[in-house]
Amino acid sequence: xxxxxxxxxxxxxxxxGATAGIGAAAAGQLVEAGAKVVLGGRRQERLTELVERLGxxxxxxxxxxxxxxxxxxxxxAEAVAAFGRLDTIVPNAGIGLYGDILxxxxxxxxxxxxxxxxxxxxxxxxxxxxxxxxxxxxxxxxVSSVAGLRGGGDEAVYAGTKFAQVGLAGALDRxxxxxxIRVTAICPAGTATEFAIGxxxxxxxxxxxxxxxxxxxxxxxTTVLQQxxxxxxxxxxxxxxxxxx
Ligand SMILES: NC(=O)c1ccc[n+]([C@@H]2O[C@H](COP(=O)([O-])OP(=O)(O)OC[C@H]3O[C@@H](n4cnc5c(N)ncnc54)[C@H](OP(=O)(O)O)[C@@H]3O)[C@@H](O)[C@H]2O)c1
Numbered sequence: 001x002x003x004x005x006x007x008x009x010x011x012x013x014x015x016x017g018a019t020a021g022i023g024a025a026a027a028g029q030l031v032e033a034g035a036k037v038v039l040g041g042r043r044q045e046r047l048t049e050l051v052e053r054l055g056x057x058x059x060x061x062x063x064x065x066x067x068x069x070x071x072x073x074x075x076x077a078e079a080v081a082a083f084g085r086l087d088t089i090v091p092n093a094g095i096g097l098y099g100d101i102l103x104x105x106x107x108x109x110x111x112x113x114x115x116x117x118x119x120x121x122x123x124x125x126x127x128x129x130x131x132x133x134x135x136x137x138x139x140x141x142x143v144s145s146v147a148g149l150r151g152g153g154d155e156a157v158y159a160g161t162k163f164a165q166v167g168l169a170g171a172l173d174r175x176x177x178x179x180x181i182r183v184t185a186i187c188p189a190g191t192a193t194e195f196a197i198g199x200x201x202x203x204x205x206x207x208x209x210x211x212x213x214x215x216x217x218x219x220x221x222t223t224v225l226q227q228x229x230x231x232x233x234x235x236x237x238x239x240x241x242x243x244x245x
Contacts, residue, residue, distance in 0.1 A: 006226045009034030011135075012083045013225070014075055016066050016123050017093030019046035021193030022143055025218035026090060031058045033222055038079040038086075040064045040071075040093070040123075066093045066119025067111075072126040085134035088225060089127035091120040091165075092143040096158045096196040109157055116161035120168065128181065137180025137229075141221050142169050144185045146237055146245075162187075166235070173234050182232040184224050188217045189239040210242025 013030050017023040019041030027037045031054045039047055039061045047061030060082045064071035079086050094116045097104050104112075124140055131138030147155060148162025169185035176183055192208035201207070216238065224233050239245050 004228050006228050007034065008222075008225060010036075011087040011225075012036045012038065012079055012085050013088040013090060014038040014040065014079045014086060014123075014127065015090040015092055016040040016064075016072075016075070016119065017143075018061075019043045019050065021195055022188075022191060022214045022217045022221075023090070023092045024050060025214035026092070026221045027054060027059065029215070029218045029222045030225075031055070033226065035087075035225075036060075036083045038062060038075065038082070040066070040075045066091075066123060067114045069122040069125070072119075072122040075123070076126040076130045080130055080134055086127060086130040086138065087135045088139040088141065089123055089131070090141045090143065090221060091123040093119050093123075094143065094161075094195075096155065097199050098154050098158075098196065099199075100154065101156055104157070112157055113161055116158070117164045117168075120165050124168075124172070128176070131181060132179060138182075139225055140169070140172065140176070140181060140183045141224055142166075142183075142185045143217070143221070144169070144187050146187045146189045146239070148185070149187055149237060170234065173232070177232070180229075182224075182229075184233050185235050186217065186220050186224070187235065187237040188212050188220075189243045189245075191217055210240050212238065212240045212243075216240070 015023045018039035044063045051059045051061045062075045144165040145162040147159040148166040151159040166185045173183040191212040
């Protein structure tokens with residue numbers, strides 16, 4: 001008997017931070033797997049390009065900033081208006097600014113905390129009622145980081161935001177499992193994306209050769225969703241073979 005992998009056809013997945021990197025790769029893989037995707041991000045031209053590439057029947061772009069609870073509610077409302085339901089939210093938008101505790105400005109630190117943690121909470125608060133109402137349950141797949149499991153030098157504030165996401169996922173699993181919502185924290189190690197370019201990494205950084213790719217992480221997101229609904233993955237940590245755990 002083949003394993004009863006869950007068919008994602010007809011499911012609707014909203015992804016924050018879908019204009020680049022892991023979010024854009026996840027959008028592509030999820031459409032391949034039959035899902036409809038709703039893409040959130042600030043850069044309209046990237047959203048337009050991606051929707052064209054994925055096909056307007058499969059994808060909707062919503063220009064939004066995750067630091068705004070209203071924008072997160074609009075993302076969800078537009079998803080339901082366009083596709084009739086919401087099955088999954090992927091709070092993925094995030095920024096990383098390297099530095100010791102005093103190295104970044106107050107404004108930069110605030111931007112990182114608001115984007116990475118507040119943005120995750122706003123997206124989930126917007127999505128949960130819609131998932132329960134339109135799909136009778138669903139999935140929350142938070143893109144955190146291995147920095148959220150063990151920290152790392154030169155990125156304490158970033159690591160704190162990522163720990164907060166892992167803590168939130170664990171607590172929400174206790175709250176939402178009985179309502180039919182699965183909650184997963186995906187924790188990738190360094191991934192070769194635009195993330196942090198200009199703040200510690202450079203384009204074609206030689207370190208990228210050993211790193212995970214956006215597609216590696218997108219595949220983890222897709223796999224979690226394809227597991228039968230009798231199974232839930234609460235935590236998925238992943239490294240490239242060349243990366244020290
Ligand atoms: N790359 C890594 O090494 C790595 C490792 C572990 C975990 N992660 C996590 O993976 C997630 C995705 O990162 P990535 O590597 O794919 O980075 P990326 O290529 O830089 O993409 C980040 C995405 O977040 C969006 N974003 C940033 N601020 C936003 C805001 N205020 N509102 C809405 N969207 C916003 C960006 O879109 P706009 O600029 O268009 O808004 C972009 O689509 C992050 O949470 C990051 O912490 C990354």
